[in-house]
Amino acid sequence: MADQVDGSKSSSTNQVLLAVRLGWLTVETFGRLRRYARSGYHLPELQGDASQRFDFSDRSLSEYDELFFAVDQLHRTAARLKTELPPCPLPAQTGLAQLLAGGIDLNRCQGELDEWSRQVWTTLSTEDELTGRGFTYGGSLADTYWHADVLGPDRFADLLRPPRLEYLAARFDSIANHLPEHVALVLHHTLYKFRDEGRLEKLDADGKKHALQRLESQAKVWHDLLFGSRSADSYLLATDRRWISLGALGVTLALALAVVFGVWLTALTMSSVGQAVTAGMAGLPTEIGQASFSEWLDWQKWSTLLATLSSMVVLFTGLVTNVSGWIIAIYQRLKNWLKLLFIYHRTSRI
Known part of the structure; x- marks a missing residue:
């Protein structure tokens, strides 16, 4: 009987964490799609060069690679949830390559993803309110950087308003038992550290650009912790x-x-x-x-x-x-x- 209770708790925890990841990936995927379109990157003809290193081995991944991985992870995470979700408007693998080759209408794509994420949130919340909230929290945390990336150094301070980050920290505190060890505490601490109480407006252009770069670096830490790429203990020397x-x-x-x-x-x-x-x-x-x-x-x-x-x-x-x-x-x-x-x-x- 005790094993059944533990298994049920583990299953519930897994679903909430998956929902947090799915919310994050929804925002990150479109953020990478915007960045890809903005970069003007086009897939080169692969002629091959025996003198070069493999891309994955020297970590020189292109915007296309990063976008491809994000979309693939979005599909895989959605499939792992027990609740049946509507199909994602962004195709995976070959379909994504064809979509990118034909040009991207970001406005249409944003509208489709927005409608899809609304349906996902409704479906998850109907099945389990906590899972639905996890989906929202993950997306809101990802917005802290990925929407800031769109606003740029001059306008991203609004996302670092103390009330917003304090509220977000409290929301993750409420689902701390569903996250890996220490993750909620780290999120709480770093969100409070990034609160802007008028400091950003006093910085010059280079200072604001540097602050945005630090936020990007922090977002990578959040991603690694939430997705299990690294544990909190692994950061210790x-x-x-x-x-x-x-x-x-x-x-x-x-x-x-x-x-x-x-x-x-x-x-x-x-x-x-x-x-x-x-x-x-x-x-x-x-x-x-x-x-x-x-x-x-x-x-x-x-x-x-x-x-x-x-x-x-x-x-x-x-x-x-x-x-x-x-x-x-x-x-x-x-x-x-x-x-x-x-x-x-x-x-x-x-």
């Missing part, structure tokens, strides 16, 4: 992981020692031995002038101090033994907290 472990260990030991010292000091001041040692070794404020050198050499006081220190070691050992579970839990919490801070740092492009 080996040195980051060492600092995380050492930092968590150091803070845990410091806290443990502070607790032991506090317990020991309390017990010491409440005991007659503690009062004698305190008065004899440190001296009370009213008796400091009366202490003599011979008193500091009194072996009885030193033996008492050593006995007290020994009791402190015993106390520390006992505490560690009895509360080792708590210490381990504190260490793990600190380690997870530090790891999240490093992930925030490595996944932020601003």
Whole structure:
């Protein structure tokens, strides 16, 4: 019975995440179609050149390649959803090549995709409201860059308005359990970092262009996290992981020692031995002038101090033994907290 519940939850999670991806791909695909048309790129006649590298091996993909992959991924993602969706107006593979060869009417294509995405949203929402919302959230997140790419450096600030990005961050928080680990937290952090509170209008043309490039780089991180190309942990360097472990260990030991010292000091001041040692070794404020050198050499006081220190070691050992579970839990919490801070740092492009 438990396995069935877990399987149902996993299936539901998969559908919501797929809907987020489909929403993103709908926006990205048309964004790449606009970019392809704007670039004036045309497929060359493939004559072949044995002296050149393969395109995929040196990552020199053309606008056509990027568009082809996006459309193919759009079709595959739509097919993986359990809900039967209307056919996508953009053809795949051979049909896409023929469409591009004949010229693109962007206005007509945008209208068809807009109508299709509206039908998809209605269908998904009717089947499961959460899945429909995931589709919307994915498209809205993709719009943050892909529509900014259309507006250009001078006008894209409107997409980075604090209310919009804060609302979008809250929406992804609400479906955090349906996303890969840490993804909702990273989205929340980076969306808040990109909020524009009047900074962009103060930048010159080069500064705005650079800001748009950083947004593009951030969108690639979002895409990789949502589509599983990379996990949040994969952004951590080996040195980051060492600092995380050492930092968590150091803070845990410091806290443990502070607790032991506090317990020991309390017990010491409440005991007659503690009062004698305190008065004899440190001296009370009213008796400091009366202490003599011979008193500091009194072996009885030193033996008492050593006995007290020994009791402190015993106390520390006992505490560690009895509360080792708590210490381990504190260490793990600190380690997870530090790891999240490093992930925030490595996944932020601003």
